[in-house]
Amino acid sequence: MVDQARMTDRRTKFLSISILMVAEIAAMSLWFMSAAILPEMLQEAVISPARQAALSSAVQAGFVAGALLSAVFGLPDRLDPRLLFAGSAAIAAAANASLLVATPGGDLSIVARFVTGAMLAGVYPVGLKITVGWGRDDRGFLVGMLVGALTFGSAAPHLLALAGGADWQISVAIASLLAAAGGFLCLFARLGPFHARAGQFDIRTVTEAWTNRKVRLAYAGYLGHMWELYAMWAWIGVALTASFAVYLQEGAAVMLARIGAFGAIAAGGVACIAGGAFADRIGKENIAILAMAISGGAAITMAFVFGGPVWLVLLVALVWGAAILPDSAQFSALVADHAPPEKAGSLMTFQTALGFSLTFFTVQATPLAVEAIGWPGVFALMAAGPALGGLAMWRLKRMTSA
Template structure:
């Protein structure tokens, strides 16, 4: 079986990524049922989401600063993280509504995800180094589907206990861990041996081109996770205006977020023709425009706004794999894993205030809260302009 898996490493990695990252928004997918049962509100949703993000940031910083991402086999890290993530996600079923145990378990889930997402990027580069932008597009597409998957599971289990889709995400994470463990490490990155410098993950930040890419990525991240968190709330608003049942919220939410996977894959294909830099710039510009336009159209037809949400779901994530590919191209080869972990840590760090502001201000600002997302892609575009020579070469 191992030999068969190694013939098709990219499909194996992206499938494992899909299953592993279903842990990320497992709470958000069941939120309507969970909040109704336990009497929780949007601020509680924000706290739970922030806990996962904070755990992920902590985990990526530990990987980067200690060099663990480059000292140990990527497949082993991924497998261990998947098993532990499945366990703590399952533990939330017992702890839900019991603070601080519930949000501490969500924090632990984020820690485990740090061993899945950035390590998955390293696995892609190790197994399929050619056309990294297209390969990473598939990986981030699976992250997007993994984010949307809890909404699908909730929609498919309406009328059933909310615990079922939560435990389903844990089962998927275990399967993903097993697939990667069987696949093993790729042949195209040097293995690190012996002690490593404590701050090796920060080496790439000394390079101006890497900082330009990281700046674009950070701006993109200000918008991304806050938007994903807001999707069920924005969908619920439009369905209420249409007098449609709330049971449709998870189905629409799944479609909007999952449609972003199409944007990732199409962007990856385009990157082979026009370069990763152009794809990233185009997607970031489009999502910046949607951030500004959406609230001004808040009184327009609900169907128009739902259509814009689908378009936004595509553009908000299409640039992410291209930023990762550009970052991998500009980072020191021996420290690719740690460099990507640093960029992820900074990027996810910026999601904390974005999620905090939008979840807190939703009740008072309503649809206008999405305007707070616009500074991220705008500032990201300014930083990305400094890419200069690399952007020209990539194009």
């Protein structure tokens, strides 16, 4: 009877995590939609470089605002996270669909992207809250799986842009339907045995990020990681197009860059799951240090090979994309490990709020920096983040070992 009960629990855990991963992929397909369809939008309307950047950075700004409110009020820890996930995904889908009637690059479209980001703050961090409730000894692997799903969802717009072809409205409509369906699907997930719920609102919850040194170091590592991650994700397609255009015609360069961008981002999802499988055995800090060392090195390498042979640039982009993500899951898992269980959801949400505050600057500043110092210089600057993040993880490792 005991063995049968354990098998039932494992099946429930596997089914719930699988449902959550599919829901995450579907909902997060909204994130880079404007960047993926930008070439087609530019054929219909004149959009200034500042507004092009705003379409992407508005998502980050919205996410930060939503995550801060969610963390301060403790929503992931006080509410049923499945309902919060579903409602947020539905509103995000509606906001994304409004791009179909808004002027490309206009004020309404930028506001719609802001609302989309704010609602996705009720998707990704809330998914983390549900996930950490399903395990302790295998938490690194479980969070790695969810962040891998997030990555596949973030890469999806590049494929949806290919599916829509010249008609970007088709891509937007498909992404909105997927996000709404993902929110509905999350309602069928179960909460795990380690799920902890906060009893009441406590404004002091987020102060744990400063008073708990281990949590503080996990935050520091995450900020170094985020300095690099979303600037790379948001603009790698544009950068690859510029590099490939040295050897290829414009149309071929754009198509190959989209495939390369999807491959680079998706490679991170695969590596994130693989890294999670080893994190619980060799240490979450070690996985984070290794990933940041490789991703920082790949960023420097990309600075040297940019504009070179297409196959070489594509290869470096894929390696960079694979290495840039496995540490992300471990930062969240480390916060959950070192925080009180009833505060973990809010602290992970606050962690993402700080990280995406940083990405608002990096995503917005990237095209301006490219004009000033070119893509090679920008890639070199991106490497500073993982260098500092790796140092924070080394300090956390020493503290944990002691």
